[in-house]
Amino acid sequence: MAASISGTEADTALLAAHKPTGRISDPIFVGLLWASGIFVLVLLGLIIAMLFEGGLPALREFGISFLWSTTWNPVTERFGAGVMVFGTVASAVIAVIVALPLSFGIAFFLTEIAPGPFRRPIGVAIQLLAAVPSIIYGMWGFFIVVPLIAAYVQPPLIEWLGPIPLLGALFQGPPLGAGMLTAGLILALMILPFITAMFVEVLESVPPMLKESAYGVGATSYEVYRNVSVPYGRTAMVGAVMLGLGRALGETMAVTFVIGNATRMSASLFAPGATIASTIANEFPEASIGSLKLQSLLQLGFILFVISFIVLALSRLLVRSKLKG
Amino acid sequence: MASLARRRTTDYVVKAISTGFAALSLVLLAWILWTLLSRGLPALGPHVFTKITAPPGAGGGLLNAIVGSLIQIGVALIVGTPIGLMCGTFLAENGRGTQVANVVRFVNDVLLSAPSILIGLFVYQLLVVPFGGFSGWAGSAALAILVIPVVVRTTEDMLNLVPIGLREAAFALGAPQWKVVTFITWRAARAGIVTGILLALARAAGETAPLLFTSLGNNGWSLNMSAPMASLPIAIYQYAASPFEDWVALAWAGALIITVGVLTLNVLSRLVLAKMK
Numbered sequence: 129m130a131a132s133i134s135g136t137e138a139d140t141a142l143l144a145a146h147k148p149t150g151r152i153s154d155p156i157f158v159g160l161l162w163a164s165g166i167f168v169l170v171l172l173g174l175i176i177a178m179l180f181e182g183g184l185p186a187l188r189e190f191g192i193s194f195l196w197s198t199t200w201n202p203v204t205e206r207f208g209a210g211v212m213v214f215g216t217v218a219s220a221v222i223a224v225i226v227a228l229p230l231s232f233g234i235a236f237f238l239t240e241i242a243p244g245p246f247r248r249p250i251g252v253a254i255q256l257l258a259a260v261p262s263i264i265y266g267m268w269g270f271f272i273v274v275p276l277i278a279a280y281v282q283p284p285l286i287e288w289l290g291p292i293p294l295l296g297a298l299f300q301g302p303p304l305g306a307g308m309l310t311a312g313l314i315l316a317l318m319i320l321p322f323i324t325a326m327f328v329e330v331l332e333s334v335p336p337m338l339k340e341s342a343y344g345v346g347a348t349s350y351e352v353y354r355n356v357s358v359p360y361g362r363t364a365m366v367g368a369v370m371l372g373l374g375r376a377l378g379e380t381m382a383v384t385f386v387i388g389n390a391t392r393m394s395a396s397l398f399a400p401g402a403t404i405a406s407t408i409a410n411e412f413p414e415a416s417i418g419s420l421k422l423q424s425l426l427q428l429g430f431i432l433f434v435i436s437f438i439v440l441a442l443s444r445l446l447v448r449s450k451l452k453g
Numbered sequence: 454m455a456s457l458a459r460r461r462t463t464d465y466v467v468k469a470i471s472t473g474f475a476a477l478s479l480v481l482l483a484w485i486l487w488t489l490l491s492r493g494l495p496a497l498g499p500h501v502f503t504k505i506t507a508p509p510g511a512g513g514g515l516l517n518a519i520v521g522s523l524i525q526i527g528v529a530l531i532v533g534t535p536i537g538l539m540c541g542t543f544l545a546e547n548g549r550g551t552q553v554a555n556v557v558r559f560v561n562d563v564l565l566s567a568p569s570i571l572i573g574l575f576v577y578q579l580l581v582v583p584f585g586g587f588s589g590w591a592g593s594a595a596l597a598i599l600v601i602p603v604v605v606r607t608t609e610d611m612l613n614l615v616p617i618g619l620r621e622a623a624f625a626l627g628a629p630q631w632k633v634v635t636f637i638t639w640r641a642a643r644a645g646i647v648t649g650i651l652l653a654l655a656r657a658a659g660e661t662a663p664l665l666f667t668s669l670g671n672n673g674w675s676l677n678m679s680a681p682m683a684s685l686p687i688a689i690y691q692y693a694a695s696p697f698e699d700w701v702a703l704a705w706a707g708a709l710i711i712t713v714g715v716l717t718l719n720v721l722s723r724l725v726l727a728k729m730k
Binding site: 151153154156157158160161162163164165166167168169171172174175178179181182229230232233234236237238241242248250252253254255256257259260261262263264265266267268270271272317320348349350351371374375377378379380381385405408409412413417425426429432433436437440441444 | 460461463464467468470471472473474475477478479481482484485488489492535536537539540542543544546547548553554556557559560561562563564566567568569570571572574575578579582598601602605629630631634655658659660661662665666686689690693694704705708711712715716719720723727
């Protein structure tokens with residue numbers, strides 16, 4: 129400590145001697161942190177740019193009508209995205225329509241009904257549905273669900289609902305098992321855990337005071353759930369549903385196994401169809417580098433990216449806006 | 454307002470239906486697992502792990518696919534983990550509260566849920582076309598891009614759980630930032646960060662779509678990362694859709710192996726995470 133008494137000059141020298149760590153290493157470290165942050169941004173930019181650039185020739189060849197044209201003919205080399213865009217949106221919407229009531233119910237069960245010690249294990253088990261790889265859903269769907277639907281679900285539905293005007297159009301065609309409805313059902317099971325988990329998270333953030341006030345005036349659990357908890361978390365719950373939708377839009381392997389892969393447009397729920405992702409997975413092996421088909425597939429990929437990006441971005445904005453406030 | 458009796462009945466009915474829905478989802482999970490066990494177990498034997506893929510009827514196994522998967526996942530983790538870790542640290546430490554960090558977090562969330570098949574197409578355009586062929590490297594790159602967002606997300610979440618006071622104490626002792634982060638915050642959040650890496654591993658292990666256009670698959674024995682490389686999910690995909698009984702059986706065996714691995718990793722990481730919170 130003698131140095132510190134003897135004057136500022138020695139002081140500075142002492143400090144300098146003790147503070148070499150971090151003078152050079154810190155800027156490098158902080159630089160690395162920033163670089164990896166920026167890297168993620170660049171990655172997304174690159175993905176968008178590469179998909180767009182790869183699909184540009186197809187867009188030039190077929191014009192903007194590529195987006196809705198329902199022709200997909202590898203023989204004549206005429207391609208359009210209409211059937212796949214329809215299939216992608218239709219199967220994802222079916223999935224959400226099926227998964228939504230289930231998620232509402234399961235979230236109610238997990239937050240209000242299940243006895244304390246069972247909540248976590250049951251919640252985790254349902255979350256495991258999200259961890260099962262896509263291809264496993266595909267195999268299970270293809271070998272187990274498709275035959276069951278073909279044998280027990282489709283024939284009665286075609287017989288009973290098919291003859292009804294308008295509505296009957298949804299239930300036409302041979303009972304193949306594979307098709308739009310089956311794909312939607314499998315997708316519903318796959319997005320169910322995502323939606324449920326976010327529902328539960330939102331419901332658990334409802335201030336207990338709000339719920340207790342409702343219970344205090346004599347409301348039943350269901351009434352509290354419906355009139356207090358759900359309205360409180362509405363925005364974030366819409367976001368959760370959008371996340372499920374976004375996931376369903378891009379799901380590939382499971383859909384490829386069960387949708388039937390027909391690039392024709394059909395109004396029937398039972399008709400085989402195709403999504404953007406399943407078409408890319410299916411037709412890619414037959415597309416050679418530089419071919420118009422490959423460019424069309426890349427353009428399809430770009431369209432899928434744009435659709436999912438919009439849905440996921442909306443979902444995130446809605447979820448954040450609520451959970452933050 | 455409806456009568457009390459009626460409201461009570463509604464309440465019971467809704468509760469019953471909700472419980473039924475929860476039971477239904479558990480039954481479906483059990484059904485999937487049962488299908489895997491009942492079809493996969495009989496097909497499982499030493500040959501699955503000791504022999505490489507072979508033509509139908511020749512008694513092949515899945516060894517090359519398993520090894521190929523392990524190599525590609527390993528490389529993906531080696532590449533993706535540091536980037537994800539650094540990016541997550543950036544979000545939780547340096548970037549906290551800044552506009553840049555908000556954008557990065559947003560983009561990362563989009564990447565987390567982006568269709569994995571598009572990651573495959575992207576890497577195809579980026580690495581396969583320019584370098585003239587499918588390769589294990591391209592497969593690893595695609596998987597790395599899937600690993601990064603998972604690691605970023607969990608790392609940030611876990612670092613946010615570390616009390617500010619801990620960092621302040623270290624800074625007050627004159628430690629430079631790199632020391633504070635590596636020796637204090639990372640160490641405090643170690644278990645959670647490792648969990649994130651395990652989750653990323655589980656995700657990469659089951660992905661099929663991004664490998665279709667990158668490492669393609671290989672029916673022979675290949676350890677060459679510059680050549681097309683076999684992987685378990687691709688082998689399952691090819692075999693499941695084939696008309697040969699022994700191939701389909703092998704596909705079920707492979708499906709069982711992957712699912713058991715992935716679900717075990719998930720349960721383990723959830724246990725660790727539950728303990729942390």
